[in-house]
Amino acid sequence: MFQDKTKITMLMFLIFIINIIIVTSTDLRPGYYSKTCPQAETTVRDVMRNALKKEPRSVASVMRFQFHDCFVNGCDGSVLLDDTPTMLGEKLALSNINSLRSFEVVDEVKEALEKACPGVVSCADIIIMASRDAVALTGGPDWEVRLGRLDSLTASQDNSSNIMPSPRTNATALITLFQKYNLSVKDLVALSGSHSIGKARCFSIMFRLYNQSGSGKPDPAIDHVFRAELDKLCPRDVDQNKTGNLDATPVIFDNQYFKDLVGGRGFLNSDQTLFTFPQTKGFVSLFSEDQSEFFKAFVEGMLKLGDLQSDKPGEVRKNCRVVNARPAHIMSEDKMKNSDLSV
Known part of the structure; x- marks a missing residue:
C-alpha cells in the first residue's frame, strides 16, 4: 500500500515537472502550433475581429499588453495574472492601474483555444x-x-x-x-507608433496643459x-479618466501619429518629446513621410520585443488570470522556494 502511494506521488511529481519547463530552453519559431493546435492563429484573429466590431478601442488596448508584459521579466503573460492573497500582480502597478484594459478579450481567446486544443497554447503567446x-x-x-x-x-507589481x-x-x-x-x-x-491606434486619459496630460516642468504653464511644444x-x-476640473485620441486617426493603424508629432499635435509628453529630441527626431520625420518604412521598422521592433524571455520556470495556464492548480505537497515545496521563483 505504501509503495502504491509512493508511485502515485512520484507520478504526479513527474507530470508536474514535465509541465514546468525552463522557458529559455524553448526555441521560439513561426508555426509552433502547426501540429498541436493548427487553428490557433485563426482562432485568435477571429476573436480579435469580433472584439474590433464590438469596440474598436479594445484591440488597441490588447496590443498594449505586449509592451507591458515583455518589458517586465520577459514575455511570460505575467501581466494577465490577478492578485492573490500572497501575490500582488501587475494590473495595479503604477503604469497599469486605470490604464490597461480589455483583459476580457484575452479571456475570450483563451476560452476558444481551450475548447479547440486544451492545455496547448500559452497566454504569453496569445x-x-x-x-x-x-x-x-x-x-x-x-x-x-x-x-x-x-x-x-508569478508576477511582480514592484518590477x-x-x-x-x-x-x-x-x-x-x-x-x-530601450537600450537595456x-x-x-x-x-x-x-x-512608439503603436499609439497610432487607441486613446489615453486626461490624467496623462494634465501637467502638459497646466504645469509643464513645474512652470505653471502649458508645454510650449503643443x-x-x-x-x-x-x-x-x-x-482643470475634468474627470481625469476621460479619454482623448492618441492621434487623428485612432482606429486606423497608419503613420498619422508621426505626422501629428511633426505638427506639434502629440497627445502624450512621451510622444511629442520624440520630435523635440535630436536623437529621435530624424526617425519621426522619416516615418511621417514614408509609411512603408514605418511599417517595416514596426514589425522588426515587435519581433525583437517579442523575443524577450524570462529565465524562470513556466507552464501553459488553463486560465490566463491564475496559475494552474498543483498537488498540495508540491505547493508546500514551492513556498519554501518562493524566493527563487519570484520575478
Missing part, C-alpha cells in the same frame, strides 16, 4: 498573436510571429512599477530604457490650436 492581429485588422502590417513561450508562475515609463517620460529616458533590452533608437520610435482642443477636452 498576447503576441493578438498584438499582431490588432495591428493587421486596423490597416497596419501583418507578419509571421515567433511562438513557443510559457506562462509565468512593473519600476520599469514601465510614465507619460511624463522624455526621449532620453526612453532611449535608456538591446532595442535601438529606431526601434523606440517605431514601437501646437496652439491643438492645445485649445485639449483644454476643452481636459479642463
